[in-house]
Amino acid sequence: MMDGDAIKVIIVEDDAEWRRGLKAYLNREADICVAAETDRPDEALALIEKVDPDVVLLDIMLADEPGGLKLTAELPALTGAKIVMLTSMEDREFVVEAFRAGAANYIVKSDFAAIPEAVRTAAAERSQIDGSAARLMLEEFRRLKAVEREYEKDKFKRMVTPSEVKLLEMIHEGYSQSEIAEKSFLSLRTVKNHVSNILRKLGGKSSKEAAKQAKDMGLF
Structure with a gap:
């Protein structure tokens, strides 16, 4: 039974085994509950409308393409849920695009232990950017500035x-x-x-x- 005060999370992730592991990991947290999960962007939209989650954990790469970025751009018109992007690779261009699209945070999957706190932070609308994401964004902005200067x-x-x-x-x-x-x-x-x-x-x-x-x- 879902705790009425728990943070409702939807996981959108196409790696079924990793998704199951993340769901079990998050559900062990007293203040977090995974309300739904899917590997399909179209199904995610329907689930978000139905569940009205606090946080969406969204993999950038869905079906071997950055479908998560496209979905992120569509979500603000549909929900007030905060979006935390998940990825297995540190790609600075994806980081910048994720935040431009409206993501509240960006977590590399290898930093598994940081995900619960990222969920809490996003749900509380504090919108603190994960350290690695901030570093990648800074590197990308510096790169763009150097390109502009050149x-x-x-x-x-x-x-x-x-x-x-x-x-x-x-x-x-x-x-x-x-x-x-x-x-x-x-x-x-x-x-x-x-x-x-x-x-x-x-x-x-x-x-x-x-x-x-x-x-x-x-x-x-």
């Missing part, structure tokens, strides 16, 4: 010529336009034209600002 750097490099980069470097080093003209064997007018072209292309307000931007991009 893109911006390549874009910047395409906008300025090597000679303009050299000019920006000299500006960054504190040389005046007349000094740059003298050192580069150019007329002052030519240097001024170069600076004007750079500012037009980069949309900068000053040559020093453009030089700092080039420095920040790692061009010199």
